[in-house]
Amino acid sequence: MQRREPYGSRLCDGKQIAAHYNAYTAFSAVARGLRAGRHTLEIVADNRFSPESALHVPNDYMSYGGVSRPVLAEQVGSCYIERIRVTPFRREGAWLARAEIFVSNLSERAPVSLRLRIGETERLLPPARLADGLNVFAAEISCPGARAWSPQDPALYTVTAILEKEGEAFDDLIDRFGFREIAIEGKRILLNGAPLYIRGVCRHEDHPQYGCALPFAAMAYDLQLVKSLGANSVRTAHYPNDERFLDLCDELGILVWEENHARGLSLEQMQNPRFEQQAEEVTREMVEQHYNHPSIYIWGILNECASDSEYGKACYAKQFDLIRSLDQSRPRSFASCKFKTDICFDLPEVVSYNIYPQWYHDTPAGEYLADLYGWVQRETGGAGKPFLITEVGAGGIYGYRSAYKAKWGEEYQADTLRDQLEAILSFPDCSGVYIWQFADIRISEEWWGTRPRTMNNKGIFDEYRRPKLCFESVRACFQNRP
Amino acid sequence: MQRREPYGSRLCDGKQIAAHYNAYTAFSAVARGLRAGRHTLEIVADNRFSPESALHVPNDYMSYGGVSRPVLAEQVGSCYIERIRVTPFRREGAWLARAEIFVSNLSERAPVSLRLRIGETERLLPPARLADGLNVFAAEISCPGARAWSPQDPALYTVTAILEKEGEAFDDLIDRFGFREIAIEGKRILLNGAPLYIRGVCRHEDHPQYGCALPFAAMAYDLQLVKSLGANSVRTAHYPNDERFLDLCDELGILVWEENHARGLSLEQMQNPRFEQQAEEVTREMVEQHYNHPSIYIWGILNECASDSEYGKACYAKQFDLIRSLDQSRPRSFASCKFKTDICFDLPEVVSYNIYPQWYHDTPAGEYLADLYGWVQRETGGAGKPFLITEVGAGGIYGYRSAYKAKWGEEYQADTLRDQLEAILSFPDCSGVYIWQFADIRISEEWWGTRPRTMNNKGIFDEYRRPKLCFESVRACFQNRP
Amino acid sequence: MQRREPYGSRLCDGKQIAAHYNAYTAFSAVARGLRAGRHTLEIVADNRFSPESALHVPNDYMSYGGVSRPVLAEQVGSCYIERIRVTPFRREGAWLARAEIFVSNLSERAPVSLRLRIGETERLLPPARLADGLNVFAAEISCPGARAWSPQDPALYTVTAILEKEGEAFDDLIDRFGFREIAIEGKRILLNGAPLYIRGVCRHEDHPQYGCALPFAAMAYDLQLVKSLGANSVRTAHYPNDERFLDLCDELGILVWEENHARGLSLEQMQNPRFEQQAEEVTREMVEQHYNHPSIYIWGILNECASDSEYGKACYAKQFDLIRSLDQSRPRSFASCKFKTDICFDLPEVVSYNIYPQWYHDTPAGEYLADLYGWVQRETGGAGKPFLITEVGAGGIYGYRSAYKAKWGEEYQADTLRDQLEAILSFPDCSGVYIWQFADIRISEEWWGTRPRTMNNKGIFDEYRRPKLCFESVRACFQNRP
């Protein structure tokens, strides 16, 4: 569907031609001046934990090693199209698309022209001589009859860019996007002008047979299960996802909260000297690489990090600024677990909380939510903003059933999720909820103490995608919500 | 087999006639002056946690409520035999028994005489006028042909005491005991002069169908399983056990470490103003009620309590003194988890440790044990004493199998137990080992966080007594040890 | 509660003093002329399958060996009371009881008198000289204020018989019974004049820890579960049960269909030359031994045997005649699986069928039931009689869950039981239903081919008494039936 780039760090014929931090965003490398014949391309992947790595730390999910997403080799000429960025918008009731085409110039000296096609409309931009490195072509194209993308009707369009020299095409790139606008209006998130209500699940890339490297059929299977639950959204906790997964969400009309790579970093971990740069990279790459996906309606950052400290707040602010500089079309948020000590709610457009009533504490969900929400409105910069629950859930070990409803039993999980969801879904000022989590996942061995089976067992499905008893209670709650 | 007394607190026709602390030792009550007709006996059992109760605290086992051991009503006359204490000993190669008969006098004024029978030997003690309350008759009886009790040949004898008035019997009591002596010689524990090697399991009174109130058939089933493992001992962690269980151990030749009621009390919990008296009561009752069981070869106290503090040490000393005052025939110990900070090893005859190498930490068992043992010998009052491992083990959730041997999987548990046992069983200065634990048990709900299924899953059997994969590795280790 | 008799065949000091066929009824033996001293009583139990045994055959339940019910030794004098038979009945609105006391005379030559006590009423029967062997005393006692026994109020009374010689008591026996009458009126079974509706379960004596020798606590546990289902009856398929179980049913108000020992015998198996006598014995012993239990409201015979053949019919007739000669107070029935070929429905008072719609065939339960019932009314001697479903059910392997509702999954079982029960409970001419079965049971190894786990998996509970998913659907059906 789209040009895809390899992940990792790379050696060509034994010589390093690229290095890249982070497992969850793509990178590319150009090997220049190769003669005809056999060449060797090596990818060296390193998943060791160390102070060198600020984001990959022992965590409540598994950090697998190796090359876990597709690799593609392509022959390029003197210049080539690197990516296209399409921003749909509405003007006077009709759809338009602003396209920016990023062309990488290796050695081209002659003028090149760019042909752009969106749907049935084609435009030939005037020839230009390229600077070295990155060049941007831009155009605004009116698409009067375009169908809007929505969960109910996930209409997709292709954008085609073709580089020509003297009328002869020599490079092209096709990408896909949808016509839709996200906006914030008071306490509501609007999609094409109508309020969104999120019934979502958080999902890790994890499978007992494939680790984090799920084949396409497994991704599609997961999304069928998500739909069978009556859910309309997925949160890609806690890192940018495989682009094929996002493609499927685009096609199926599943809204996506995409998140940069960070989970539960303490203040001390955020003070790692590498943190700022590594987080900047993954965030930039996430937004640039996934910009065109209509399913992504929000960017999330820094899940459960130190948003209760001044140092932390500076980091949150910097990352939010970066996202805004790269994308003016989507709201931003972060999932907080700092309860009444969070000091960052003035920064994003949407206030989000991870809560676990009746699991990590005994306060009933409704009471807990009302108390928390009241505090946000009265005492924080988040007052008046849309409000999301980004995690709620309970552990349940598949096959462990308890007639007396012990914790970790499937019955307790089912009852607790029902109680939590009923409280949240009926809370008037809430824009939606994400359940933690779609399916059980493997975790870092270091976390075994509080994680039966050395797994996080809060899945609605177990790791083999078998529905637990809570499947029915979640589905009933999601379907009863208009 | 023996007169058994009810547990709890009691009301007779609505009037309180007795109160008793602790669920794990028996008590009796005499209702006096009842007229002929129907009467009501009520037992009020209270299992709430509160500061009133120093020993029953939320813990790594379940504190069930209700009446969980047998209740017996008996009609007594003006005086009756309360209990018999038999102490076997060897003199010039032959067995003797010293019997003390405790007679409770309610209102008898005439002289009574006591007839005593052990095996085939009978002795009539001269008549005596009884004081009010408790009176003691004592006699030493020579039993020249007696067979010694041992695990290989658990020969049991009965002692019969009969109260007579003017040649007419009016009360009797029959109890059972065995001829055997326990001694300490250097680093060895001796049974009838030969060194003991303990291959044991710790066991809670717990069953999914009966809570802590196991019927006799369920106890017998458990002990069959213990034998099938090749084990020769049970530790009644962490409280005195049902006397029928001890009867079975006597009959089957299973050695018992019986323990008073306490588990993991912190210094603060030991400082509860009720602690001293409540612990004194359960300890006294345990020793008095279970004195005659030949299977009990050692008394344990205060498992994993604050033996690293001066305050704690004073408590340990007081309890050890109490035991010695009640029983001069058995060694004493306690199971420590204080590693190199324990200061109490000068007090008991046997040094005991609970260790969990490769479970709670990664140091291999052999290395860990050698280090610990070296410290005890070099730096503590425990030097030169017998040394036991009173707990070793790993969690394994029945049915959770992990090809990559994750923690909580049955494979990991099996491998870890094998590694632990091989290290311990081949450690020359160790007198034996208890595995934690016989079977999975239910725990206090408050402990759910680190306890999958709200259970302690370190059983060799699950709660339904199904063998886990570790059954085979434990059996192999136990059988390979001569 | 009652005198209990040992089971098996017996040797006293190596000499055979009794022989007994069948594992499911009690027998006794008198050892005469023993001198003072030690004697040996041996019980030899033989559970081999062979042509010698017509009733114990490889079957859909396990035939365990050994002594599986209690054994009691008692010292008797020259004569003793063997049993009491109490028949309650109503005359002019008040309860009476006819008591027959069976006295066994070994050697008594002097006249003896019998004192009889029911509730508060006592009667001294005139002295009589006993014949050798069995003698019967009889009396009718009026009990004007007696409370009737019913499931709602299971009031029990004791009957005491005392043998006296010259005013001196020398033997007694206490038994228990209840005041209640069973009658048939048209298509209804009446208990104390009101129609009964049976919501029952079939239950085998089986447990993974104890085989068929369940301890009392395990029986009580099972009956708690039966009550938790909203059931009011148990069918003791396919043999007479342990008397302690019947005692508990009496106390808890659980109605019992007690059944003689036979399951699925083919015509050929019924033609075993031993069949007639062996079946006669177990039937006679069942009725005689369990006559007093108020909970037993019906006698069943010959489950799923050859009731479609003339030979078979003669056997059914003979057994029904025997029962009537022993007991005129209860109706009789048999559970048929012969569908439209059964020829025995003219014999009993109640017509009963075992059916498995949607399990062994695909016809929906309602349609199947209507068809079968119509045939019985139109074409058999069972027309106009009460009609029971004595088995209905489906297999479900605990822990096997199937999102697509495959057979053997818990979901399929839950749905099927709900469909079956809804059809039956709403069928107007049906007097009730027994679910096959209470809990999963072990079977004869020979039956493994169609029995996953070498067990019958149709239990509402698994063998460990864990509720399957169908527990909720059964409970809902039972509770919704007025």
Place this chain on the structure above:
Amino acid sequence: MQRREPYGSRLCDGKQIAAHYNAYTAFSAVARGLRAGRHTLEIVADNRFSPESALHVPNDYMSYGGVSRPVLAEQVGSCYIERIRVTPFRREGAWLARAEIFVSNLSERAPVSLRLRIGETERLLPPARLADGLNVFAAEISCPGARAWSPQDPALYTVTAILEKEGEAFDDLIDRFGFREIAIEGKRILLNGAPLYIRGVCRHEDHPQYGCALPFAAMAYDLQLVKSLGANSVRTAHYPNDERFLDLCDELGILVWEENHARGLSLEQMQNPRFEQQAEEVTREMVEQHYNHPSIYIWGILNECASDSEYGKACYAKQFDLIRSLDQSRPRSFASCKFKTDICFDLPEVVSYNIYPQWYHDTPAGEYLADLYGWVQRETGGAGKPFLITEVGAGGIYGYRSAYKAKWGEEYQADTLRDQLEAILSFPDCSGVYIWQFADIRISEEWWGTRPRTMNNKGIFDEYRRPKLCFESVRACFQNRP
């Protein structure tokens, strides 16, 4: 890797352009004369059971519906290469390859020439004018330095065919093959002259997430597991497999028994009037499509069909003849379950039996095998031929463990497989063994009665690919066999 063809029956713009029987072989369709613009290609797949279909019948595996293998659309010109058939052979110690290139001519009138490349060697065949329909080019190419393919060194080579017109390439096809020869010598099967010993598993295409449509990653996962067992072969019971799976076997050096589509057809089912033609089609397509795979060392037909009847024998003979006409390079066999009644062993080169000692009967494996083998040698046309066990195994329900080793428990399965394998692997005249089966599979609902979970549970792995206890016993047996 290879041109792949779609499966099913096809409509182009609503007009039928192809029909095809059988789900397990590929077919293609050419849509002619399409104008530029959008066209619709529909595939209608029908998996209903009916007398129309002789091979798809309710069976011990699931017949899924839909399109379960890849579909590919390709634009072809006036003529195109349909397939290449490569036959490697050795002459005077050096490898050669005979290539036949099948060219389909739609409308080409001008002469075309064919360029052929194997490894480094290229040959240009002289131009020729094509007949309508299928044309064959053939050439023999000497490959002196070629590495032989073997399980230890699965060296693969590509063959490239290019169609040229006037020196201009306009169609090509690349396929892959290996240099190896299979031969029969007495009782041995030889690979490149050395005797083969088969340690194999039978495998169905089945997975709980994907039905029979496993993605490539799932196939690769399965083959990793096969290798982890120490196995060297897979039997594609009971139909031709997805070509990507065969590609992986080629690459991994896993020998393949590929089998046409038929399982357990009775004489009556073989007499279905459609049987002969439908079987002929799948057999022809299997051999033609998979001819080049070096991993396939034998063709199997008609598993467990009526090889004990004359009618059946005629069918077997016809299919064997067909295979021989299409492929002279591989031996042929069939898996019999007719024991001493089979009459077809004179037909194939290899005699094969499916046996289940200690599962379906109680005769020990060694005794059973010796008896059967003796009969084959003494009384059949199979005497002196290589002898394979094509199925052996036992059912084991994952997670069902039985301390008393009941059938269906994992322990019984592990012990039985070990006993079976030890007998077979030490039987001197046996060329190897296939275990039934790799993993548990779903079956046709009609077979539920003898199939717990409505699945065939004889897998070494369960359906989720979790190793059962037998994994270790199988691996030990396979690894101990030199």
